[in-house]
Amino acid sequence: MQLIKIGNDQLTVEVGSLGAEMQSIVSNDGADWLWDGDPAFWNGRSPVLFPMVGKAPDDHISIDGQRYPMGQHGFARRSDFELVAQGEDFCRFELKSSLSSRTVFPFDFVLSLEHRLVGRAVQVTAQVINAGHSVMPFGIGFHPAFVWPLPGCEGQSHSVRLDNGGAPALVRLSGGLVKPERLASPFVEGALSLDHDLFTADAMLFPEGAGAGLRYGTSSRAINFTWENLPNLALWSKPGAPFVCLEPWHGTAAEVGGSDDLAERPYGVLLGPGAIARYGFKAELVG
Template sequence: MQLTRISNSELTVDVAALGAEMQALSTRDGRNWLWSGDASFWTGRSPILFPMVGRAPMDTISVGTERYQMGQHGFARRSAFTLVEEWREHCIYRLEASEPTRAMFPFDFQLDIEHRLEGRAVVVTATVSNRDTRTMPFGVGFHPAFAWPLPGGEGQSHSVALDNGGAPEVFRLSGGLVNPVAGHSPFEAGRLTLNHADFENDAMIFPQGAGKGLRYASENGPAVHFTWENLPNLALWTKPGAGFICLEPWHGMAAEVGGSDALDQRPYTVLLEAGATARYSFRAELIG
């Protein structure tokens, strides 16, 4: 696997050409704050979701009158990106439309993924360019899996606290699709104590109201201040018993139960005009 390493005096990050996916996020003391990718639970570490977030009915999307097969979260995470820029503290990987991508997604696009270090923070930015002659519908999102427990927080309870102090309604998945019936928020005064039992029915999805930032923290130890831009949706996910929690900001979600398979009808789909460019990012600052 081709890897690019970026570093500064505080952090080291490894990024793979496959999926432009972050593979390790380490502080200078050698602690890795990212999930290890243990195949007995889940091999992902920080996949990029594009051109679709979540699942489509029967893994099929439609664009106009044509239908295409596309697996959960799109194809970017399983695609080989090209390294187009590399410096000590940042790198950019690129994926462009090709014959294989057009067989699933009939648009001419460019997707650049930048990883950049800023002190004790890593900033990941997805830049989507529509190089087609028509409006391009898509979903985009991030799926970083942070260690649970955090390094140095072993034996302590962990929580997620929203910066806005909100209590957004939660939605759940049914057969991989979003059940459109909202549930009572698991947040109290903006805070949720994490419990593996809460994920026995898959992810917790918050389409709106989660704001633009949160603090994922152990009770008396390390923490991650996690913020995002241009991404209105948030999900939290793990596999019960696994050593990670995914903090997932999205612009776009899985199709709804009983909903259309049309890509442009999915909740929160982006409709990007021909020739336009849009950017989406998250920032993870490591504390402690």
């Protein structure tokens, strides 16, 4: 895996060519705020989810009546991206459709991922181009894992506070698929105190109403996390694991008992021929 290092006077970030995935976010005091991918818990760090988010029934999707195998969260996170641009404080990787990708996702596409540093923030932008001649269905999402507790905050209570102060309805998963029932929100006036028991039933999914920003952390140290063009939010950890994932998505897993047609996935994207769509998140370190 090719490893690219970018930096400024506040942050140093490493990005790998495999999945164009961030490997670290180190502040100028030497602390790493990103999960280190310890396989004892979970070997991901900050994967991009494409061309679908979550699972498909029997790990297969349908496109125009044809079935294709597709593992959880799609294939981009396990694909080798090409470095196409690099500067002192940014890098851009690109994944293009190939003979291999077309055997499971029969479309011509270009997916680029840019990581750029702005002060004490890392800004990640994904661009999807439909390079073909038919409408392309897909889902896309981000899956960054931040350390829990944050550096220097051991023993302190951590929370997630939505910028919009909302109380979005909660949806749970069963076998990786979305259960249709809407449950009462665990947020109270936009605030949720984190506890490992929250994740004994897998991820917490908030399909609507979470807004476009949150603050994760403690009163002394936090991450201001915002996202763009991504209507769904999930929070995930493994019980007892020292990380929490903040996951904005455009598209969710298939519903329990629902269709395996990729074009019918909840909140999915239908991108016209030649069209371009952009998505992103920004993580600003505070304290």
